[in-house]
Amino acid sequence: MTRVAKYHVVLVGVAVLLLLLSLVRVVTGYDDITSSGTFAAALLLAVPIGLAGLGGLWAERAGVVNIGLEGMMVLGTWFAGWAGYQWGAVAALVAGLLGGALGGLLHAIATVTFGVDHIISGVAINLLGPGVTRFLSEVLYKEGTPAAEAGAGITTSPAITSPPPRPSLPLLSDGPDLLGRLENTHWFLLSDLAGMLRGVTHNVNLLVLLAVLLLPLTYFVLWHTSFGLRLRSAGENPWAAESLGVNVYLIKYVAVVISGAFAGLGGVFLVFVSTKYVEGQTAGRGFIGLAAMIFGNWRPGGLAGAAALFGYADGLQLRSSGAVTSFFLFGAVLLLIYLGLRVRRLLASGQPAEMVTTGARQYTAMAAAAVGMVVLFWLWLTVDQLPNEFVFITPHVLTLIVLLVASQRLRMPKADGVSYRRGEQH
Structure with a gap:
């Protein structure tokens, strides 16, 4: 499939998802599914991930391998x-x-440098x-210090001074609130698109714009520059890169330090949203970010989709638990579409007998999808309100399900997690 064809498939997929969200909103009557408030919350929650x-x-x-993103x-x-x-x-x-x-x-x-196992490190x-941040808080925010007088405690810092502005993007959310008016009409698709656009363009944190720009910038640097080629070669075959004169140690150092800086930037965003540091405010987002990166197949575009x-x-469970x-x-309809595409491909092949003998796994996947579709549709008909405990863990359950589904098509860098020593090829 050519690159242009892939873009077309992605665009068609996005259009289908938008139609499905609008349809589900109309059928269920939950306007928060596509409201500007939900998408504004989703944007704030997706950026640190x-x-x-x-x-x-x-x-x-x-x-x-960097599973230390949460600590960073x-x-x-x-x-x-x-x-x-302070400043x-x-x-x-x-x-x-x-x-x-x-x-x-x-x-x-x-x-x-020391070859410690990546997971252990x-x-x-x-x-x-x-541990370090708690120690620093107890030393610098204890009673009698200037920070404590400014409102700090053992688990929180004083509010930051001069927080960053929150502009609205021109032509979309500045001036008359046309998108808000259109959203309130609750028309099929049109009001949904207006709510989505208003949610991601109104009162946008400047760090959101920076995070969005970092995605294409990362793609350009890693896939269209000589530095990016050297970096990716260090993750595929560092000994081959070494034979071509690449300083693999330096490349790995630069990459991991940049990795930590990006994770730290996610922490800065959380501070900007809450206007101060609060102990535990990362709430496992570093681990979810790692899962999003894996689901995105180690590419910026897939990562962006997973984070979203x-x-x-x-954001939806915060706005409306119901x-x-x-x-x-939504899941039942997606599985129905999946089944339809599989059946269409089966009929178009013209070789059902051959597929029975060589594609048993395909039939198993179709059967599982059919069962899942029936179960999800039955749950939607019978369950009016999920217990709060289940609502709260929805994002984490979704993380596990997505990783299970995506694990069949993933391709990690070949030397990811491999201990490298100059001249000692495995």
């Missing part, structure tokens, strides 16, 4: 809160980047991050 996943992508494309995000949040209350938003941004990069540097020293970073999916699921039941109907 996407930034953490982007950090994981840089490290793993260079061959270093924690370092980013603390340093952003500490610098932000403002710009200082918070710089300090958060440096805090995350410091965690990345520690990970690089352990894995690249990542777990250590995840334990070290919260997780952010939307989280609307979460609409996922049953």
Whole structure:
């Protein structure tokens, strides 16, 4: 399939998803499914996940597994809160980047220089991050310090001074609120599109714009520059890259430090949203970001889609717990479309007998999809309200399901997680 054809498939897929969301909204009566409030919340929730996943992508494309993203995000949040209350938003941004990069540097020293197992080093970073920040809070935010007088506590920093502005994008949300008026009409598809556009363009945090720009920038650097080629070669076959004169150690160091900086930037975003550092505010987003990166097949476009999916699921359960039941109907319709495409491909092949003998796995997948469709449709008809405990864990369950489904087509870098030593090819 050519690149143009792939883009067409993606565009058609997005159009189908939009139609399905609008249809589900009309059938279920839950306007929050496509409301501007839901999509604004989804955007805020997706950005830190996407930034953490982007950090994981840089490290793993260079061959270093980075499950320490959560700890690096924690370092980013603390340093952003500490610098932000003293010197403002710009200082918070710089300090958060440096805090995350410091965690990345520690990970690089352990894995690249000393050859520590990547998983062990990542777990250590995840334990070290919260421990170090708690120690720093107890030292710098204790009673009698200027920070404590400014409102700090052991688990929180003072509010940052001069928070960043939240502009609306021109021609869409500035001036008369045309999108808001169109959203309130509740017309099929048109009001849904208006709500989505208004949610992602009205009062946008400047860090959201930066995060969105980092995705195409990462794609350009990694896939269209000589530096990116060297970095990806270090993750595919570092010994072949070494034979061509690439300094693999340096490339891995740079990639992992950038990875930590991106994770720290995700922590800065959380501080900007809450206007201060709060202990535990990352809430596992580093791990979900890692899952989004894997679901995205170690590519920026797939990562963006996965982060948007997780952010939307989280935003919807925050806005309307009842609307979460609409996922049953949405999933049933998606499985129906999947079955239709499979049957169409089967009939078009003209060789059903051959497929029975050689494609048993395909029939098993179709049978499982049919059963899943019936179960989801039955749940939508019978379940009026999910218990709060199930609503709360919806994003995490969705993470597991997506990873299980996507695991059949994933291709990680060949040398990802492999211990590299110059001249000692495995």
